[in-house]
Amino acid sequence: MSSKGYDRPGGHGPERATPRRTPRALRGKPFRRLQREVLYRLHDWPHRNLLVIAQPKSGSTWLWRMLLETPGYFRWSPRSLQRHTMKQEGFHDLDAQEMAHPPAGYSVSKSHTSPNARNIEVLEGLGRPFVVLQRDPRDLAVSWAHFVAERAENAFHADVRGMDVNERIGFYIDTLLDRMLEWAMGWQAYTGGLALCTSYEALRADTRGEMRRIVDHLGLSLPDERLARMIEKHTFEKTKAQAGGDGFFRKGAAGNWREHFDAALEERFSRVDAGRLAALGYR
Numbered sequence: 001m002s003s004k005g006y007d008r009p010g011g012h013g014p015e016r017a018t019p020r021r022t023p024r025a026l027r028g029k030p031f032r033r034l035q036r037e038v039l040y041r042l043h044d045w046p047h048r049n050l051l052v053i054a055q056p057k058s059g060s061t062w063l064w065r066m067l068l069e070t071p072g073y074f075r076w077s078p079r080s081l082q083r084h085t086m087k088q089e090g091f092h093d094l095d096a097q098e099m100a101h102p103p104a105g106y107s108v109s110k111s112h113t114s115p116n117a118r119n120i121e122v123l124e125g126l127g128r129p130f131v132v133l134q135r136d137p138r139d140l141a142v143s144w145a146h147f148v149a150e151r152a153e154n155a156f157h158a159d160v161r162g163m164d165v166n167e168r169i170g171f172y173i174d175t176l177l178d179r180m181l182e183w184a185m186g187w188q189a190y191t192g193g194l195a196l197c198t199s200y201e202a203l204r205a206d207t208r209g210e211m212r213r214i215v216d217h218l219g220l221s222l223p224d225e226r227l228a229r230m231i232e233k234h235t236f237e238k239t240k241a242q243a244g245g246d247g248f249f250r251k252g253a254a255g256n257w258r259e260h261f262d263a264a265l266e267e268r269f270s271r272v273d274a275g276r277l278a279a280l281g282y283r
Helices: 031-042 060-067 096-100 117-126 137-150 165-175 177-189 200-205 207-217 224-233 236-243 263-273
Strands: 049-054 073-075 106-111 130-134 195-199
Touching (some): 031 106, 049 060, 096 117, 130 200, 137 177, 165 177, 177 195, 195 200, 207 224
Parallel strands (some): 049 106, 130 195
16 A cells, blocks of 8 residues: 555556646735635626725725625725825825726725825726715714724824813814815715715615615626625624624714714814805704
Protein backbone atom coordinates (compact mmCIF):
# COMPACT_ATOMS: atom_id res chain seq x y z
CA MET A 1 0.00 0.00 0.00
CA SER A 2 1.38 3.37 -0.94
CA SER A 3 1.65 6.04 1.69
CA LYS A 4 0.40 8.63 -0.83
CA GLY A 5 -2.60 6.78 -2.16
CA TYR A 6 -3.71 3.26 -2.91
CA ASP A 7 -2.81 0.72 -5.56
CA ARG A 8 -5.28 0.61 -8.36
CA PRO A 9 -6.54 -2.76 -9.59
CA GLY A 10 -4.33 -4.17 -12.35
CA GLY A 11 -1.05 -3.16 -10.77
CA HIS A 12 -0.81 0.28 -12.35
CA GLY A 13 0.55 1.92 -9.22
CA PRO A 14 -0.86 4.53 -6.84
CA GLU A 15 -3.88 6.52 -7.88
CA ARG A 16 -3.15 10.20 -8.39
CA ALA A 17 -5.65 12.87 -7.49
CA THR A 18 -6.88 14.85 -10.45
CA PRO A 19 -5.59 18.41 -10.03
CA ARG A 20 -8.21 21.12 -9.71
CA ARG A 21 -8.18 23.56 -12.57
CA THR A 22 -8.47 27.24 -11.60
CA PRO A 23 -9.16 29.58 -14.50
CA ARG A 24 -5.93 31.29 -15.54
CA ALA A 25 -7.36 34.77 -14.89
CA LEU A 26 -8.05 33.86 -11.24
CA ARG A 27 -4.82 32.04 -10.34
CA GLY A 28 -2.54 33.42 -7.63
CA LYS A 29 -4.97 36.01 -6.28
CA PRO A 30 -5.87 36.59 -2.59
CA PHE A 31 -9.05 34.82 -1.49
CA ARG A 32 -11.12 37.98 -1.00
CA ARG A 33 -10.28 39.27 -4.45
CA LEU A 34 -10.85 35.81 -5.91
CA GLN A 35 -14.27 35.71 -4.23
CA ARG A 36 -15.15 39.14 -5.60
CA GLU A 37 -14.13 38.22 -9.13
CA VAL A 38 -16.03 34.92 -9.09
CA LEU A 39 -19.20 36.72 -7.98
CA TYR A 40 -18.58 39.42 -10.56
CA ARG A 41 -18.66 36.71 -13.23
CA LEU A 42 -21.83 35.18 -11.77
CA HIS A 43 -23.88 38.38 -11.69
CA ASP A 44 -24.60 41.06 -14.22
CA TRP A 45 -25.37 44.26 -12.31
CA PRO A 46 -25.07 47.54 -14.24
CA HIS A 47 -22.86 49.34 -11.68
CA ARG A 48 -19.75 48.05 -9.95
CA ASN A 49 -20.11 50.49 -7.07
CA LEU A 50 -23.20 51.73 -5.23
CA LEU A 51 -22.77 54.91 -3.20
CA VAL A 52 -24.90 56.13 -0.29
CA ILE A 53 -24.21 59.78 0.61
CA ALA A 54 -25.67 60.72 3.97
CA GLN A 55 -25.42 63.02 6.95
CA PRO A 56 -23.63 61.55 9.99
CA LYS A 57 -26.18 59.76 12.23
CA SER A 58 -28.88 59.77 9.55
CA GLY A 59 -29.30 55.99 9.18
CA SER A 60 -26.75 55.41 6.43
CA THR A 61 -25.37 52.26 8.07
CA TRP A 62 -28.85 50.73 8.10
CA LEU A 63 -29.41 51.51 4.40
CA TRP A 64 -25.87 50.40 3.52
CA ARG A 65 -26.36 47.04 5.22
CA MET A 66 -29.61 46.40 3.38
CA LEU A 67 -27.94 47.14 0.04
CA LEU A 68 -25.11 44.76 0.93
CA GLU A 69 -27.68 41.95 0.84
CA THR A 70 -27.74 42.32 -2.96
CA PRO A 71 -26.06 39.15 -4.30
CA GLY A 72 -22.45 39.72 -5.26
CA TYR A 73 -21.89 43.02 -3.47
CA PHE A 74 -19.20 43.64 -0.82
CA ARG A 75 -18.43 46.60 1.42
CA TRP A 76 -15.76 49.08 0.34
CA SER A 77 -14.54 52.12 2.24
CA PRO A 78 -12.43 54.28 -0.12
CA ARG A 79 -9.18 55.42 1.45
CA SER A 80 -9.82 59.00 0.39
CA LEU A 81 -12.76 59.09 2.81
CA GLN A 82 -10.50 58.21 5.74
CA ARG A 83 -8.05 61.09 5.38
CA HIS A 84 -9.92 63.80 7.27
CA THR A 85 -12.15 64.19 10.29
CA MET A 86 -15.18 66.47 10.49
CA LYS A 87 -12.91 69.12 11.97
CA GLN A 88 -10.88 69.35 8.78
CA GLU A 89 -11.38 70.78 5.33
CA GLY A 90 -12.04 68.16 2.70
CA PHE A 91 -14.01 65.84 4.98
CA HIS A 92 -15.26 62.98 2.77
CA ASP A 93 -14.41 64.76 -0.45
CA LEU A 94 -14.27 62.23 -3.28
CA ASP A 95 -11.10 61.24 -5.11
CA ALA A 96 -11.97 60.95 -8.80
CA GLN A 97 -9.32 58.33 -9.62
CA GLU A 98 -10.13 56.13 -6.65
CA MET A 99 -13.88 56.26 -7.21
CA ALA A 100 -13.44 55.52 -10.91
CA HIS A 101 -11.52 52.34 -10.07
CA PRO A 102 -13.29 50.48 -7.26
CA PRO A 103 -11.87 47.11 -6.16
CA ALA A 104 -12.56 43.99 -8.17
CA GLY A 105 -16.17 42.88 -8.21
CA TYR A 106 -19.20 44.77 -6.93
CA SER A 107 -19.13 47.07 -3.89
CA VAL A 108 -21.30 49.31 -1.71
CA SER A 109 -19.85 52.44 -0.10
CA LYS A 110 -21.20 55.14 2.17
CA SER A 111 -19.93 58.65 2.71
CA HIS A 112 -20.84 62.04 4.14
CA THR A 113 -19.78 63.89 0.99
CA SER A 114 -20.93 67.49 0.68
CA PRO A 115 -22.49 68.86 -2.53
CA ASN A 116 -19.62 71.19 -3.41
CA ALA A 117 -18.75 71.82 -7.04
CA ARG A 118 -15.79 69.46 -7.13
CA ASN A 119 -17.69 66.53 -5.60
CA ILE A 120 -20.55 67.08 -8.03
CA GLU A 121 -18.05 67.09 -10.90
CA VAL A 122 -16.59 63.78 -9.71
CA LEU A 123 -20.01 62.15 -9.33
CA GLU A 124 -21.22 63.33 -12.72
CA GLY A 125 -17.96 62.20 -14.29
CA LEU A 126 -18.51 58.72 -12.87
CA GLY A 127 -22.02 58.65 -14.32
CA ARG A 128 -23.27 56.20 -11.69
CA PRO A 129 -26.57 56.73 -9.83
CA PHE A 130 -26.30 57.34 -6.09
CA VAL A 131 -28.56 57.85 -3.08
CA VAL A 132 -28.65 60.90 -0.78
CA LEU A 133 -30.06 60.37 2.72
CA GLN A 134 -31.00 63.14 5.13
CA ARG A 135 -32.67 63.30 8.54
CA ASP A 136 -34.46 65.85 10.70
CA PRO A 137 -31.56 68.03 11.95
CA ARG A 138 -32.98 68.03 15.49
CA ASP A 139 -32.83 64.24 15.60
CA LEU A 140 -29.32 64.37 14.14
CA ALA A 141 -28.30 66.58 17.05
CA VAL A 142 -29.74 64.20 19.66
CA SER A 143 -28.29 61.08 18.05
CA TRP A 144 -24.87 62.71 17.69
CA ALA A 145 -24.94 63.92 21.31
CA HIS A 146 -25.33 60.34 22.55
CA PHE A 147 -22.88 58.87 20.06
CA VAL A 148 -20.00 61.29 20.58
CA ALA A 149 -19.90 60.64 24.32
CA GLU A 150 -19.38 56.90 23.76
CA ARG A 151 -16.79 57.06 20.98
CA ALA A 152 -13.33 58.10 22.14
CA GLU A 153 -12.11 58.00 18.54
CA ASN A 154 -14.58 60.71 17.50
CA ALA A 155 -12.86 63.98 16.66
CA PHE A 156 -15.15 65.89 19.05
CA HIS A 157 -15.07 63.42 21.95
CA ALA A 158 -12.55 65.44 23.99
CA ASP A 159 -14.45 68.67 23.35
CA VAL A 160 -17.62 67.39 25.00
CA ARG A 161 -16.05 65.42 27.85
CA GLY A 162 -17.87 66.23 31.09
CA MET A 163 -20.97 67.65 29.37
CA ASP A 164 -24.43 66.21 29.94
CA VAL A 165 -26.56 65.25 26.93
CA ASN A 166 -28.33 68.60 26.61
CA GLU A 167 -25.02 70.44 26.75
CA ARG A 168 -23.73 68.16 23.99
CA ILE A 169 -26.84 68.93 21.91
CA GLY A 170 -26.10 72.62 22.44
CA PHE A 171 -22.50 72.05 21.34
CA TYR A 172 -23.77 70.39 18.14
CA ILE A 173 -26.12 73.31 17.46
CA ASP A 174 -23.32 75.83 17.87
CA THR A 175 -20.65 73.82 16.04
CA LEU A 176 -22.19 71.57 13.40
CA LEU A 177 -25.83 72.48 12.79
CA ASP A 178 -25.23 75.20 10.21
CA ARG A 179 -22.99 72.84 8.27
CA MET A 180 -25.58 70.04 8.32
CA LEU A 181 -28.36 72.38 7.22
CA GLU A 182 -26.26 73.66 4.33
CA TRP A 183 -25.40 70.06 3.41
CA ALA A 184 -29.09 69.14 3.18
CA MET A 185 -30.06 72.34 1.36
CA GLY A 186 -27.27 71.82 -1.15
CA TRP A 187 -28.28 68.27 -2.00
CA GLN A 188 -31.94 69.25 -2.15
CA ALA A 189 -31.05 71.90 -4.71
CA TYR A 190 -29.07 69.45 -6.85
CA THR A 191 -31.01 68.81 -10.04
CA GLY A 192 -28.82 66.13 -11.63
CA GLY A 193 -30.65 62.93 -12.45
CA LEU A 194 -27.99 60.72 -10.88
CA ALA A 195 -29.17 61.41 -7.33
CA LEU A 196 -32.18 59.97 -5.58
CA CYS A 197 -32.88 61.99 -2.42
CA THR A 198 -34.71 60.34 0.44
CA SER A 199 -34.93 60.71 4.20
CA TYR A 200 -34.58 58.60 7.28
CA GLU A 201 -38.17 59.40 8.15
CA ALA A 202 -39.45 58.13 4.78
CA LEU A 203 -37.33 54.99 5.08
CA ARG A 204 -38.70 54.25 8.56
CA ALA A 205 -42.32 55.00 7.62
CA ASP A 206 -42.37 52.85 4.45
CA THR A 207 -39.19 50.79 4.30
CA ARG A 208 -40.39 48.54 1.51
CA GLY A 209 -41.66 51.36 -0.68
CA GLU A 210 -38.51 53.47 -0.25
CA MET A 211 -36.20 50.50 -0.77
CA ARG A 212 -38.03 49.67 -4.00
CA ARG A 213 -37.45 53.24 -5.18
CA ILE A 214 -33.79 53.05 -4.18
CA VAL A 215 -32.93 49.70 -5.76
CA ASP A 216 -34.78 50.63 -8.96
CA HIS A 217 -32.84 53.90 -9.14
CA LEU A 218 -29.57 51.98 -8.68
CA GLY A 219 -30.46 49.60 -11.48
CA LEU A 220 -30.91 46.56 -9.24
CA SER A 221 -33.57 44.26 -10.65
CA LEU A 222 -34.54 42.62 -7.37
CA PRO A 223 -37.74 40.57 -7.08
CA ASP A 224 -40.14 41.46 -4.30
CA GLU A 225 -39.23 38.33 -2.34
CA ARG A 226 -35.53 39.22 -2.30
CA LEU A 227 -36.31 42.80 -1.30
CA ALA A 228 -38.55 41.60 1.55
CA ARG A 229 -35.79 39.30 2.89
CA MET A 230 -33.26 42.12 2.68
CA ILE A 231 -35.51 44.38 4.74
CA GLU A 232 -36.54 41.71 7.25
CA LYS A 233 -32.94 40.80 7.99
CA HIS A 234 -32.09 44.39 8.80
CA THR A 235 -35.08 45.78 10.65
CA PHE A 236 -33.88 48.41 13.10
CA GLU A 237 -34.93 46.23 16.03
CA LYS A 238 -32.89 43.25 14.79
CA THR A 239 -29.88 45.39 13.94
CA LYS A 240 -29.92 46.95 17.41
CA ALA A 241 -30.24 43.52 19.08
CA GLN A 242 -27.29 42.19 17.07
CA ALA A 243 -25.19 45.18 18.09
CA GLY A 244 -25.73 44.42 21.78
CA GLY A 245 -24.60 47.33 23.91
CA ASP A 246 -23.03 49.22 21.03
CA GLY A 247 -24.34 52.79 21.20
CA PHE A 248 -24.12 53.09 17.42
CA PHE A 249 -27.74 51.90 17.30
CA ARG A 250 -29.81 53.65 19.96
CA LYS A 251 -33.52 54.40 19.48
CA GLY A 252 -33.85 55.12 15.80
CA ALA A 253 -37.19 56.83 16.31
CA ALA A 254 -38.23 59.84 14.28
CA GLY A 255 -39.06 62.82 16.47
CA ASN A 256 -36.99 61.72 19.46
CA TRP A 257 -35.70 65.29 19.71
CA ARG A 258 -38.93 66.23 21.52
CA GLU A 259 -37.73 64.28 24.56
CA HIS A 260 -34.63 66.44 24.83
CA PHE A 261 -35.29 69.92 23.46
CA ASP A 262 -36.34 72.39 26.13
CA ALA A 263 -37.28 76.01 25.39
CA ALA A 264 -33.64 77.13 25.60
CA LEU A 265 -32.47 74.52 23.09
CA GLU A 266 -35.35 75.29 20.74
CA GLU A 267 -34.48 78.99 20.78
CA ARG A 268 -30.79 78.19 20.27
CA PHE A 269 -31.68 75.93 17.35
CA SER A 270 -33.98 78.51 15.75
CA ARG A 271 -31.28 81.17 15.76
CA VAL A 272 -29.02 78.94 13.65
CA ASP A 273 -31.80 77.41 11.57
CA ALA A 274 -33.09 80.68 10.09
CA GLY A 275 -35.97 79.00 8.25
CA ARG A 276 -34.00 76.20 6.63
CA LEU A 277 -35.72 73.46 8.64
CA ALA A 278 -39.08 74.32 7.03
CA ALA A 279 -37.45 74.54 3.59
CA LEU A 280 -36.28 70.95 4.07
CA GLY A 281 -39.86 69.84 4.79
CA TYR A 282 -39.69 69.58 8.60
CA ARG A 283 -41.97 71.33 11.06
